[in-house]
Amino acid sequence: MLRLLTAIVTTVLLWGCTSSSQVKYYQEAPKEFAKFYATGYAPINSQMGENKTERILQAIKASKLEAYRELTAQVHGHQIDGQTQLSELMVANSSLNASVQGLIRGAKVIKSYPVSDEIYATELELDYKNLYLLYNSTAMPRRIINE
16 A cells, blocks of 8 residues: 555656746847957058069058958957066066967958058958858857746
């Protein structure tokens, strides 16, 4: 009799722990999306090339890379490493290094133009709405709905 009562209580407890409701998911978009802008500059005359046209083309590429570096610094930040050495309580050597590293996806060139005869500029825009749509097409983040 005790075994039968224990079996019934265990069955009722286990049955009460199971849920017949299903977990459903939905995607939740942010209310606002940020936009980042960056401008890169490059000197034309300092570029490698046999003539002015080749130097301009190199400056266009260099200004675009500089704009991407600036955009990466805005999104991911700078890595700063510093070191100071003392000798007899006086600074003997001091160094500071900065670097930028990151992945930028979804940025687009807004404008690329010569600022003067000596400088070329490229402007980039990174719209997080486009980045969100790109991310959702591959990762599909989900949120649980409790019913």
